Amino acid sequence: MGMTLTEKILARHAGKEKVEPGELILARVDLALGNDITSPIAIQAIRNLGIRKVFDRDRIALVPDHFTPNKDIRSAEQARMMRDFAREYGITNYFEIGRMGIEHVLLPDEGLVVPGDLVIGADSHTCTYGALCAFSTGVGSTDLAAAMIAGEVWLKVPESIRIVLSGRPGKWVEGKDVILHIIGKIGVDGALYQSMEYTGDGLAALSMAWRFTISNMAIEAGAKNGIFPFDEVTKAYADERAARDYSVVEVDGNARYAAEIGIDLGALEPQVAFPHLPENTRPLSQAGNVPIDQVVVGSCTNGRIEDLRSACAVLRGRKVHDAVRMLVFPATQEIYLQAMREGLMEIFVSAGAAFSTPTCGPCLGGHMGVLAKGERAVATTNRNFVGRMGHPESEVYLANPAVAAASAVLGRIGSPDEIR
Numbered sequence: 114m115g116m117t118l119t120e121k122i123l124a125r126h127a128g129k130e131k132v133e134p135g136e137l138i139l140a141r142v143d144l145a146l147g148n149d150i151t152s153p154i155a156i157q158a159i160r161n162l163g164i165r166k167v168f169d170r171d172r173i174a175l176v177p178d179h180f181t182p183n184k185d186i187r188s189a190e191q192a193r194m195m196r197d198f199a200r201e202y203g204i205t206n207y208f209e210i211g212r213m214g215i216e217h218v219l220l221p222d223e224g225l226v227v228p229g230d231l232v233i234g235a236d237s238h239t240c241t242y243g244a245l246c247a248f249s250t251g252v253g254s255t256d257l258a259a260a261m262i263a264g265e266v267w268l269k270v271p272e273s274i275r276i277v278l279s280g281r282p283g284k285w286v287e288g289k290d291v292i293l294h295i296i297g298k299i300g301v302d303g304a305l306y307q308s309m310e311y312t313g314d315g316l317a318a319l320s321m322a323w324r325f326t327i328s329n330m331a332i333e334a335g336a337k338n339g340i341f342p343f344d345e346v347t348k349a350y351a352d353e354r355a356a357r358d359y360s361v362v363e364v365d366g367n368a369r370y371a372a373e374i375g376i377d378l379g380a381l382e383p384q385v386a387f388p389h390l391p392e393n394t395r396p397l398s399q400a401g402n403v404p405i406d407q408v409v410v411g412s413c414t415n416g417r418i419e420d421l422r423s424a425c426a427v428l429r430g431r432k433v434h435d436a437v438r439m440l441v442f443p444a445t446q447e448i449y450l451q452a453m454r455e456g457l458m459e460i461f462v463s464a465g466a467a468f469s470t471p472t473c474g475p476c477l478g479g480h481m482g483v484l485a486k487g488e489r490a491v492a493t494t495n496r497n498f499v500g501r502m503g504h505p506e507s508e509v510y511l512a513n514p515a516v517a518a519a520s521a522v523l524g525r526i527g528s529p530d531e532i533r
Contacts, residue, residue, distance in 0.1 A: 115365025117273040118340050119308040122248040122362055126231040134272040134371075142172070143230040143247075145260040148216055149177035149191045151235030154254035155261060156198045167202050168264030174206040174225060175199050176216040179473040184480035214445025214471045217241040217329065217413035222445060224356035228343050233257065233266050238413050238495065240331045243340035244324035246347055246362065250338045271337040272371040273308040278315030280379035285529055287423065288323025289415060289493065289513035292330045293384035295376065297394030304336035307371060310364070311341050315378045321350045322419035329414045330495050333391040385491075385526060386511035389499045397516060400526045404436070407490040408521040409502075410514050411442025411469075412476045415493035418448050418455075420514040425460045427518035427529045432464055434524030439466035440482045442474060466521070478502045484509075491520045 116124065120132050127138040147155055152175055159167075167173055175195050180188035192210075199207035206225060213219065217238050220226050226242045232249035233239065235257040242249035252266065260266050276295065296303070309331050311324075319327070324341050331339030341347065343361045351359060383397040410416075410424050421443060433439045441461050443449040449471065452458050461468050475482030476494040484490055484503030489510065492502065497509035510526060519529040 114369050115367040117308065117368045117370065118246065118310055118342060118362055118364050119248055119273055119338060120270060121364070122229060122231060123268065123270055125362070132270045134270050136270045138268055138270060139265050140231055140268055142233055142260050142264050142266055144172055144174060144220070144225060144232045145257055146174040146176065146216060146220065146232070146234040146239070147254070147257050148179050148236055149181060149188065149195060150179050151254045151257065153191050153194045155235060155258035156194060158255055158258040159261060164262050167204070167261050170203045171205045172264065173204050173261055174216070174220055175204055176208045176213055176219060177210065178213060178215050178471070179477065180479050181210050181213070181472055182470065212446060214448070215413045215416055215473055218416060218444035218448070221245060221325070222354060222447065224354035227355045227357060227359035228347060228351055229360045229362055233260055237332045238329050240336065240338045241325055241329040241413060243328035243331065243338050244321060245351060246341055246343040248338055248340065251332065271306050271308045273310050274304055275370040275373045276309055276311050277313040277373065277375045278311060278378055279313050279375065280315055280377050281318040282378045282381060285383050285515050286378070286381050287513040287515065288319060288326035290381055290384045291323070291376065291378065292327045293386050293391065293394045293511060294381055295374070296330065296334045296391050297384065297386070299334055299374070301333060301390055301392045302335040304331070304334040306335070306337050309334065309336045309339040311339070315376070316341070316344065318378060319346070320419060321346055322417045325417070326414055330391070333495060383513055383516050383528065385516065386497055388497055388508040388510065391495070391497060391511060397528055403489065403510065403526040405491050405520055405525055406437060406488040407482065407484065408437060408439045408517050409442070409475050409482055409490060409492040409494060410440070410517050411444065412473065412494040413444065414495045415514055416442055416444030416448065418451050420493065421448070421452050421457050424514040424518040425457045427515050427532065428464045428522065429460050431522050431532065433466055433521045436524050437521050439464070439521040440475065441466050441468045443471055445471055475502055491517050491526060493517050
């Protein structure tokens with residue numbers, strides 16, 4: 114029996130000819146990353162062990178992005194702990210405010226993740242890099258500490274689900290809608306500790322930005338990782354950015370899958386995930402009349418330049434509803450600059466939106482957009498759990514950037530086609 118993309122990458126990094134689902138392996142790590150919430154725990158563990166040297170100072174990335182710009186004294190101390198560690202241990206890839214971004218957009222854009230890699234990160238959305246045909250997954254802070262010391266990680270080889278995409282998406286349908294539809298179909302535990310592997314002629318219609326979005330939310334289906342095959346779209350992105358050579362893997366024709374799901378992209382309409390789970394999805398046409406108080410465009414899921422363009426295509430020449438606060442968070446400094454060069458920032462600000470420096474901020478109810486009791490938000494983020502963006506009695510509705518922008522104008526959840 115042949116191997117899936119995930120199995121191929123794990124076998125290579127474990128120094129084995131073949132691996133099988135359920136097998137425990139010790140695998141070499143290409144990149145280990147942490148942020149301002151998870152890194153301090155790993156750093157303290159390393160210091161407690163008396164370790165004075167990391168496995169490879171070029172293969173560790175530290176990105177303070179969750180509570181930065183620092184929202185209070187505690188978050189400032191966490192960022193300082195990362196900064197001091199990076200200087201003391203000679204960590205090459207430390208990204209301070211003003212030069213940073215949201216980690217899962219920043220690292221591939223910087224070329225630090227390349228096709229065929231094995232990446233672990235002390236953040237659940239590390240699975241984002243599967244868009245590059247890499248195996249990437251989230252781990253705990255102590256696993257991160259061990260990887261920073263030894264350059265290896267223990268993993269159980271996951272089973273794989275084959276997701277066959279066909280056709281082309283229609284008007285206003287984006288990558289966010291593809292993954293929300295899949296999660297709505299299989300549930301938040303529908304791919305529990307499995308790899309979501311994408312294939313089919315529909316891949317040709319998916320940009321890298323959309324693939325990153327889809328891979329990013331694999332964890333919202335309970336998956337270990339999401340992964341796309343290497344193709345011309347991947348190659349164009351990687352060749353422009355890769356900071357090192359890469360080696361491509363291909364799936365075997367006789368690979369074994371635990372299940373197969375078919376998705377007709379042409380049959381999809383924009384999706385909205387209602388509170389309080391990402392699986393609680395509805396087609397936009399069935400959303401009903403839901404007044405809102407806030408709109409957030411950004412995050413590691415939808416903070417790329419393509420996402421800002423999508424929102425601006427709807428917002429241009431229009432005004433945010435008087436009852437709505439609209440917040441925009443470009444995912445990196447480079448995206449911020451590109452938005453400025455293209456005039457997107459002016460469109461947002463002229464419409465009455467606030468345009469922020471890169472940060473995770475409101476996505477996790479951290480700062481710069483926390484919801485009060487009873488408030489509702491439409492967000493291009495990845496989770497809408499109880500209290501995710503603030504008060505336990507607030508509500509979060511997940512949608513793509515175009516729908517989010519339309520909702521900001523309408524003052525309720527709605528379609529771009531409703532705007533006159």
